[in-house]
Amino acid sequence: xxxxxxxxxxFAARVRGQVAEHVARLTADHGxxxxxxxxxxxxxxxxxxxxxxxxxxxxxxGMNSVEHKLDVDTSExxxxxxxxxxxxxxxxxxxxxxxxxxxxxxxxxxxxSIDPAKDVDGFHIxxxxxxxxxxxxxxxxxxxxxxxxxxxHHGSLSGMDAVVIGRSNIVGKPMAQLLLGDxxxxxxxxxxxxxxxxxxxxADIVVxxxxxxxxxxxxxxxxxxxxxxxxxNRIDAPEKGAGKTRLVGDVDFDSCAAVAGAITPVPGGVGPxxxxxxxxxxxxxxxxxxxxxxxxxxxx
Ligand code: GUN
Numbered sequence: 001x002x003x004x005x006x007x008x009x010x011f012a013a014r015v016r017g018q019v020a021e022h023v024a025r026l027t028a029d030h031g032x033x034x035x036x037x038x039x040x041x042x043x044x045x046x047x048x049x050x051x052x053x054x055x056x057x058x059x060x061x062g063m064n065s066v067e068h069k070l071d072v073d074t075s076e077x078x079x080x081x082x083x084x085x086x087x088x089x090x091x092x093x094x095x096x097x098x099x100x101x102x103x104x105x106x107x108x109x110x111x112x113s114i115d116p117a118k119d120v121d122g123f124h125i126x127x128x129x130x131x132x133x134x135x136x137x138x139x140x141x142x143x144x145x146x147x148x149x150x151x152x153h154h155g156s157l158s159g160m161d162a163v164v165i166g167r168s169n170i171v172g173k174p175m176a177q178l179l180l181g182d183x184x185x186x187x188x189x190x191x192x193x194x195x196x197x198x199x200x201x202x203a204d205i206v207v208x209x210x211x212x213x214x215x216x217x218x219x220x221x222x223x224x225x226x227x228x229x230x231x232x233n234r235i236d237a238p239e240k241g242a243g244k245t246r247l248v249g250d251v252d253f254d255s256c257a258a259v260a261g262a263i264t265p266v267p268g269g270v271g272p273x274x275x276x277x278x279x280x281x282x283x284x285x286x287x288x289x290x291x292x293x294x295x296x297x298x299x300x
Contacts, residue, residue: 001254001257002257002258002259003227003256003257003258003259003260003261003262004147004153004228004261004262004263004265005210005257005262005263005264005265006149006228006262006263006264006267007267007268007269008145008149008172008264008265008267008268008269008270008271008272009044009272011148011149011152011272011276012028012145012272012275012276013272013276014146014276015148015273015276015277015279015280015281015298016057016060016061016276016293018060018280018297019061019276019279019280019283019288019295019298020060020061022295022298023061023062023063023283023285024062024284026254026283026286026287026292027062027277030290030292031038032290033063033064033091034063034064034093034094034285034286035063035064035065035066035067035089035091035092035093035094035097035280035282035285035286036054036058036063036064036065036092036093036094036095036096036120036283037066037067037068037086037089037096037110037283038051038065038066038067038068038096038098039068039070039079039082039083039093039095039096039097039100039217039232040054040067040068040069040070041070041071041072041074041079041097041098041101041102042070042071042072042102043103044100047098047100049089050098051067051069052099053097053122053275053279055067055274057275057276057279058282061279062093063279063282063283064091066092066210068082069157069182071201072102073102073104074102074105074125074273076104076106076109076110077107079097079105079110079171079255080109080110080113080267083097083110083113083114084113084264086096086118086217087113087118087179092118093282093289094118094120094254094278094281094282094286094288095114095115095118095119095120096098096120096121096278097111097114097121105300108125110261111123111124112124112125112139116138116286117138117285118173118285118291119138119280120138120220120261120278120281120285121138121140121141121143122137122139122140122141122174122281123140123169123170124138127139128169128174129192131174131177131178132177134181138281138284139174139178139277139299139300140170140174140287141273141274141275141277141278141281142170142171142175142209142230142270142274142277142280143171143174143175143178144178144271144272144273144277144280144299144300145270145273145274145276146175146207146228146230146273146275147175147178147179147182147300148179148242148273148277148297149228149270149273150182150205150226150228151182151270153226153262154226155180155230157166157179157182157183157184158182158183158184158286159183159184159185159206160184160185160204160205161183161184161185161187161202161203161204162176162185162186162203162204162205162206162207163178163186163187163188163189163199163200163202163203163205163206163207164176164179164186164187164188164189164207164209165177165189165196165200165206165207165208165209165210165215165216165250166189166190166207166208166209166210166211166230167190170208171209171230172188172209173188175207175209176188178300179205179207180300182275184218187202187203190210191210193288196220197219199218200216200220200221200285201220201222202222203222203225203227204222204224204225205225205226206220206225206226206227206228206251207230208227208228208229208230208231208249208250208251209230209231209250210231210250211231211233211234211250211267212231212233212248212250213231213233213246213248213249213250214233214235214249214250214251214252214253215231215250215251215252216250216251217252217254217255217256218252218254218255218257218258218259219255219259220261221260222259223259223261224240224259224260224261225252225259225261226260226261226263227256227260227261227262227263228251228264228269228270229247229250229251229253229263229265229266229270230250230270231248231249231250231251231266231272232247232249232266232267232271233247233248233249233250234246234247234248235247235248247266247267248266249264249266249269250263251263253265253266269284274290277298280298280299283295283298284298284299
């Protein structure tokens with residue numbers, strides 16, 4: 001391997017440390033404790049793990065964590081009523097509704113019922129519009145984490161060629177907006193892109209967010225490029241024993257690391273940054289709600 005490893009686990013711990021410092025100052029100087037409400041509908045096991053982890057880290061950085069666990073058959077009216085209550089609660093600065101929601105609930109309607117100022121996921125249509133027009137917004141956590149790692153590694157991203165593989169509303173599109181905001185020349189590639197290998201070979205920065213295990217091989221990577229792997233895919237790992245599995249990203253790590261200048265591993269790359277950025281967004285939302293200075297380096 002020749003690439004520098006971008007250690008998301010270590011970086012995320014640093015971000016949480018900065019958040020904790022800011023929270024401590026808010027509490028000591030202003031008597032304010034930021035509060036994050038997480039709403040989980042149903043019992044999806046992966047979502048339960050995420051929500052537990054979010055709650056634990058929220059408390060660790062000194063913020064209040066409120067969890068609302070609702071039955072899988074909760075009506076849309078009941079969910080909207082809870083969100084309205086949280087919107088009106090001055091002790092709650094961030095609201096996250098865990099996705100995916102059960103099929104009978106309209107995800108767009110639910111997300112757009114959150115007060116945009118408390119939308120720490122950055123999924124509300126107002127925040128999407130603000131980000132797209134370069135205005136102050138709440139920024140989706142995973143792309144924000146990727147941007148922080150890229151800025152930390154490169155300093156300025158200005159003029160770099162960036163290719164984002166994947167066009168989801170949660171990662172691909174906001175990632176492209178953020179890179180554009182940092183003056184990259186941005187291409188969004190996706191499943192219908194013609195000559196995908198050649199498109200990726202032009203990139204100084206590759207962000208892979210397609211959800212397909214090890215899809216990007218090393219011979220698509222320009223020598224020295226920076227590779228940010230957003231994918232988390234579980235694959236069979238017979239080498240570890242019968243029935244065993246392991247986590248891999250959307251890029252083939254070994255072949256890409258042999259060519260890239262820098263690369264994020266899976267696990268331990270982008271993943272830990274997502275919750276760290278959720279905490280950062282919550283403290284940012286709290287500062288804005290109270291007309292106080294925002295933490296530096298924790299926003300786009
Ligand atoms: N489910 C998986 N990732 C996320 C996320 O970042 N936010 C929300 N709300 N749900 C998710």
